[in-house]
Amino acid sequence: MPSPHASSPTERLDGLFAALADGNRRAMVDQLARGPASVSDLARPLSLRLPSALKHLAVLEAGGLVESDKAGRVRTYRIAPEAFNGLEAWVAERKAMWHRQFDALDALLAEQDNKA
Amino acid sequence: MPSPHASSPTERLDGLFAALADGNRRAMVDQLARGPASVSDLARPLSLRLPSALKHLAVLEAGGLVESDKAGRVRTYRIAPEAFNGLEAWVAERKAMWHRQFDALDALLAEQDNKA
Numbered sequence: 001m002p003s004p005h006a007s008s009p010t011e012r013l014d015g016l017f018a019a020l021a022d023g024n025r026r027a028m029v030d031q032l033a034r035g036p037a038s039v040s041d042l043a044r045p046l047s048l049r050l051p052s053a054l055k056h057l058a059v060l061e062a063g064g065l066v067e068s069d070k071a072g073r074v075r076t077y078r079i080a081p082e083a084f085n086g087l088e089a090w091v092a093e094r095k096a097m098w099h100r101q102f103d104a105l106d107a108l109l110a111e112q113d114n115k116a
Numbered sequence: 117m118p119s120p121h122a123s124s125p126t127e128r129l130d131g132l133f134a135a136l137a138d139g140n141r142r143a144m145v146d147q148l149a150r151g152p153a154s155v156s157d158l159a160r161p162l163s164l165r166l167p168s169a170l171k172h173l174a175v176l177e178a179g180g181l182v183e184s185d186k187a188g189r190v191r192t193y194r195i196a197p198e199a200f201n202g203l204e205a206w207v208a209e210r211k212a213m214w215h216r217q218f219d220a221l222d223a224l225l226a227e228q229d230n231k232a
Contacts, residue, residue, distance in 0.1 A: 010139040021133035023126040033213035079214055088207045095200055097149035 012064060013090070016083060019063030024048065025056050029065060029079070036078040128180060129206070132199060135179030140164065141172050145181060145195070152194040 019025055028042050043053035057077060060066040065083045068075050135141055144158050159169035173193060176182040181199045184191050 010142075013142065014137050014139065017133045017137035021130050021137055023130065026126075026129065029210060030213070033210045033217070035217050079210075081214065084207055084211055084214070088204075088211070091200055091204045091207065094145060094149045094195075095204070097146070098195055098197065098200070101149070101151050 015063040016065065016087065017063075019059045019065055022056070022059075025060055028053075028056060028060060028077075032066060032077055032079045036076045038074055038076060042077065131179040132181065132203065133179075135175050135181055138172070138175075141176055144169075144172060144176060144193075148182060148193055148195045152192045154190055154192060158193065 024046050027046055031037055031042060031045065039050060039053050039057060042057065043050055046053070057066060061068065063083070065080055066077050067080045068077045140162050143162055147153055147158060147161065155166060155169050155173060158173065159166055162169070173182060177184065179199070181196055182193050183196045184193045
């Protein structure tokens with residue numbers, strides 16, 4: 001389980017990806033993407049007991065994907081949008097690196113064509 | 117470790133995210149995004165022993181992020197671009213759900229303004 005005090009970028013990414021490596025946690029993310037929810041709202045469609053749902057939510061919060069606040073006795077969970085923006089940026093960077101690889105190859109082939 | 121025979125979409129996503137939940141494996145992905153490499157090319161910058169590097173590469177292959185082929189005695193690893201496209205689509209779907217949530221809220225508020 002990732003530490004809730006993880007601070008280095010590599011620890012943050014470890015926690016983010018580990019949190020998403022579970023179908024129940026991804027289902028909770030999907031539900032929260034549609035709107036804020038309480039632990040019972042999140043546990044019910046997955047037929048999870050509350051302690052189990054709370055454990056999954058703790059992993060999602062530690063991974064930075066979910067935030068919560070308490071009003072009276074009810075804790076409400078919501079999506080932490082920065083995590084999704086971070087994940088989107090991470091994927092986009094790798095895709096850009098990977099496209100540069102092919103651009104470099106194209107340039108090399110074009111150069112060889114010119115020499116031929 | 118995800119099964120290399122994982123077949124359901126949820127198992128595939130479990131394997132994909134679990135593979136990315138490790139700094140050494142993400143560093144391998146970064147290197148492969150810049151071009152194909154052998155296991156020794158990948159082990160060296162991370163100061164990993166070959167058996168350890170091979171284990172990480174097996175997790176990346178099982179997660180669908182990396183492909184390899186063998187020419188003679190040398191196995192070459194490369195990025196599996198579909199995994200990145202899949203990851204990008206997964207993030208984009210959640211962001212779209214999340215934006216619809218706010219669009220619905222905006223519509224509700226506009227309706228209340230019209231009534232007031």
